[in-house]
Amino acid sequence: MMPGxxxxxxxxxxxxxxxxxxxxxxxxxxxxxxxxxxxxxxVHAPTLGTTLGTAFVSxxxxxxxxxxxxxxxxxxxxxxxxxxxxTPVTLMLLVRAALFRDRAEATSMMPGGTQxxxxxxxxxxxx
Amino acid sequence: xxxxxxxxxxxxxQAMLALALTCAASRMLWGPRAQDRVVGLDTFxxxxxxxxxxxxxxxxxTLYFEAxxxxxxxxxxxxxxxxxxxxxxxxxx
Numbered sequence: 126m127m128p129g130x131x132x133x134x135x136x137x138x139x140x141x142x143x144x145x146x147x148x149x150x151x152x153x154x155x156x157x158x159x160x161x162x163x164x165x166x167x168v169h170a171p172t173l174g175t176t177l178g179t180a181f182v183s184x185x186x187x188x189x190x191x192x193x194x195x196x197x198x199x200x201x202x203x204x205x206x207x208x209x210x211x212t213p214v215t216l217m218l219l220v221r222a223a224l225f226r227d228r229a230e231a232t233s234m235m236p237g238g239t240q241x242x243x244x245x246x247x248x249x250x251x252x
Numbered sequence: 253x254x255x256x257x258x259x260x261x262x263x264x265x266q267a268m269l270a271l272a273l274t275c276a277a278s279r280m281l282w283g284p285r286a287q288d289r290v291v292g293l294d295t296f297x298x299x300x301x302x303x304x305x306x307x308x309x310x311x312x313x314t315l316y317f318e319a320x321x322x323x324x325x326x327x328x329x330x331x332x333x334x335x336x337x338x339x340x341x342x343x344x345x
Contacts, residue, residue, distance in 0.1 A: 137254035141261035148265035155272035
């Protein structure tokens with residue numbers, strides 16, 4: 126059964142546009158995750174999908190169900206708020222863990238290589 | 253006419269999200285290091301949650317919304333636990 130049969134035209138078109146926009150942003154973020162070069166470049170690509178993509182898709186769902194049930198159905202706001210709050214927390218924890226591991230191994234995969242300021246913090250300044 | 257536009261956009265959005273799921277899964281499989289795999293897992297569960305939301309719009313039931321909310325909660329906890337494990341070597345200390 127398709128709910129589009131009972132939806133008025135403006136709601137159906139708005140839902141369609143928001144859905145395609147949100148899915149396209151999520152796809153762009155995942156392609157960035159697949160294609161970018163180093164870990165520190167890759168880690169911020171999926172946030173495109175987690176913020177704007179989730180906002181568009183959940184607002185499309187809210188509009189669709191609000192028009193279908195002729196009352197405000199706003200429980201998609203829960204998902205939006207939760208994802209928007211938790212994404213920076215997880216990514217900051219993950220990047221700190223990755224920095225810790227890279228510093229422990231002293232690899233050159235860090236931004237700026239071994240010459241970056243993060244490694245040199247424990248060295249005395251040059252005279 | 254608008255109903256057809258909505259159903260085709262649902263199909264297009266689901267195809268895009270399936271492609272995004274494939275990208276995240278391949279990063280999770282072939283990520284060179286452990287943190288790449290964890291970022292792939294994070295992206296994977298967010299894309300799966302968006303796919304469940306589009307399935308909910310397609311079927312017109314609010315059952316999928318609850319599954320999406322549970323996936324968001326469990327995925328956050330899982331990613332934080334994995335980041336803690338990468339940082340310290342154990343989850344609960």
